[in-house]
Amino acid sequence: MAFEIPKISYSGKVREVVLGTGDKAITVGGEAVYPFYLFEGEMPRLPRIAMEVWDMQPDGWPEAALEPFAGVTDDPVAWAKKCIDDYGAEMIALQLISTDPNGLNRPAEEAAAIVKKVADAIDVPLIVWGTANHDEDTEVFRIVAEQCQGKQLTIGPVEEADHKRIGAAAIGYKHTVGASTPIDINLAKQLNILLGNLGVSDEQIMMDPTVSGIGYGIEYCYSVMERIRMAALTQQDEKLQFPIICNLAKEVWKTKEAGLPTEEDPKLGDVKKRGILLEAMSATVLLLAGGDVLVMRHPEAIRLVKEIIAELSAEQ
Amino acid sequence: MILIAESINIMSRSIGPALRNRDPKPIQDLAKSQVEAGADYLDLNIGPARKAGDELMAWVVNTVQEVTDAPLSLDTTNPVAMEAGLKVCKGKALINSISPARFEEELPLVKKYNAEMIGLLWGLEGMPRDAAERGVIVAELMYAANEMGISNEEIWIDPIASPVSVEINQVKACVEFMSMLNDIAPGAKSTVGLSNISNGTPDHLRPWLNRTYMVMLMRHGLHSAIVDIFDSELVAIAHGERPQIVDLVDRVMDGERPDLSSLSEEEVKYVKTVRVLTGESLYSDSWLEV
Numbered sequence: 001m002a003f004e005i006p007k008i009s010y011s012g013k014v015r016e017v018v019l020g021t022g023d024k025a026i027t028v029g030g031e032a033v034y035p036f037y038l039f040e041g042e043m044p045r046l047p048r049i050a051m052e053v054w055d056m057q058p059d060g061w062p063e064a065a066l067e068p069f070a071g072v073t074d075d076p077v078a079w080a081k082k083c084i085d086d087y088g089a090e091m092i093a094l095q096l097i098s099t100d101p102n103g104l105n106r107p108a109e110e111a112a113a114i115v116k117k118v119a120d121a122i123d124v125p126l127i128v129w130g131t132a133n134h135d136e137d138t139e140v141f142r143i144v145a146e147q148c149q150g151k152q153l154t155i156g157p158v159e160e161a162d163h164k165r166i167g168a169a170a171i172g173y174k175h176t177v178g179a180s181t182p183i184d185i186n187l188a189k190q191l192n193i194l195l196g197n198l199g200v201s202d203e204q205i206m207m208d209p210t211v212s213g214i215g216y217g218i219e220y221c222y223s224v225m226e227r228i229r230m231a232a233l234t235q236q237d238e239k240l241q242f243p244i245i246c247n248l249a250k251e252v253w254k255t256k257e258a259g260l261p262t263e264e265d266p267k268l269g270d271v272k273k274r275g276i277l278l279e280a281m282s283a284t285v286l287l288l289a290g291g292d293v294l295v296m297r298h299p300e301a302i303r304l305v306k307e308i309i310a311e312l313s314a315e316q
Numbered sequence: 317m318i319l320i321a322e323s324i325n326i327m328s329r330s331i332g333p334a335l336r337n338r339d340p341k342p343i344q345d346l347a348k349s350q351v352e353a354g355a356d357y358l359d360l361n362i363g364p365a366r367k368a369g370d371e372l373m374a375w376v377v378n379t380v381q382e383v384t385d386a387p388l389s390l391d392t393t394n395p396v397a398m399e400a401g402l403k404v405c406k407g408k409a410l411i412n413s414i415s416p417a418r419f420e421e422e423l424p425l426v427k428k429y430n431a432e433m434i435g436l437l438w439g440l441e442g443m444p445r446d447a448a449e450r451g452v453i454v455a456e457l458m459y460a461a462n463e464m465g466i467s468n469e470e471i472w473i474d475p476i477a478s479p480v481s482v483e484i485n486q487v488k489a490c491v492e493f494m495s496m497l498n499d500i501a502p503g504a505k506s507t508v509g510l511s512n513i514s515n516g517t518p519d520h521l522r523p524w525l526n527r528t529y530m531v532m533l534m535r536h537g538l539h540s541a542i543v544d545i546f547d548s549e550l551v552a553i554a555h556g557e558r559p560q561i562v563d564l565v566d567r568v569m570d571g572e573r574p575d576l577s578s579l580s581e582e583e584v585k586y587v588k589t590v591r592v593l594t595g596e597s598l599y600s601d602s603w604l605e606v
Contacts (some may be wrong), residue, residue: 189599197605235596
């Protein structure tokens, strides 16, 4: 008898979500198989990478992460343009670090004005990510949603505690929400249900399961994402059939290992390569777990990950 | 089914202070109302009771015995407190509970005080990971107890129900294990801390999980359960007064997919809850609405 390779029987499909508008709009999702299981079915939209831009001068970034953006890190618009023009970014993820009440505590109106400037200056899809401070995020997104009407932004993190207020803004001005939960599949499902009850359409939701980098519990993130995909694809769990966004750059580059000078621990290897590889490897792990949008920082790490995506999806 | 009422518990906001202040009234009132609600046993949970646990357990046993003859389940992890309670307990007491870590100190108490015991399947390495590991602990437990002259019939095995919102595989493993128990330990009884299944779930929804899980375990011969006795529907089910619900749960467990539109609102809730507890559908706090 001929050997037959066992096949998983899939019964569900991840929904497609359109990010941005116009020629540069990007559709993500649509998978009907586990990540890159192209021998079992279709993955019509490959994972995409959004390049990270901060809304303020970064503090504490390792030299390797700053170098590619020398001269633009004090200007989010120039920074975003550099990502697109010099590094071919298909999407920008603007991190509203300045709104952190324990940091710069920039007023919502000012933060929203920066978002508007960046949104107007670029034509690729824009993701805007707050600090998970519910009052602050709600206030910023209330203004951003209105001022950027028609741009189909992705706004997040939207958590259970602020989902009504931010969700309402997303519905009113047609933006996508990044539904964020703390590494827990039951809570992820619950938030999607609540957003649905509120009236956020299925085409306006991406899930943020909360991720970390290598060495900081990424196995746990992997496991939760894997279970989300199993429920979505093999158990027809409609409330989990959404694309997954992984906001990983911040997590990777803030670790001690990403920035520890080479001479302080030579066996960890060259600091520049190390940071890039930590980011690329973390991204790869999350790709294999089901990430659809990866928020990344270093152009070289991005190049590596794009190569991996190309190889994993190449025709045999 | 034997129902053990859970509400006299040191963790309770009203009973905790009464226990600590040795205030008999709230405890006696609760004891009486639990018996009226259908309790066969009253669980007296004083927790780890590290300080003066012996004095507290003896006091609460006496306090409760003043108002009711219902048999008592003495619930503490402190062996000295356990023995103090057993000394003053008039009826045949149930020791809640003995697990492998406490064999040496507590198994002798079963014989000495002519009591019965709950055998908690919490192994030396903690929570068993699946049905098979539960089986290993039962085998260990039965062997050690039989050696001490305790018969299978005096042992109530607790396979440990864990919250549905934490780990569905444990929820399934507990049911699977119940289907094996009679083969592994013929004649042994069983019980389960039922409310744990709904720990972390919004309060008003907990009864659906508790009731449904009880029916799922009853199917495999569950002898008793430690329950919220004030859930009158749950008591009715345990007393065999809701055969149509039991039948419905059994059918859904067997894979039947009843047409939801043909069912009552209540029946739909049971169907959805079975599907969550069997792992067919992933739990979320809104499971009854989707």
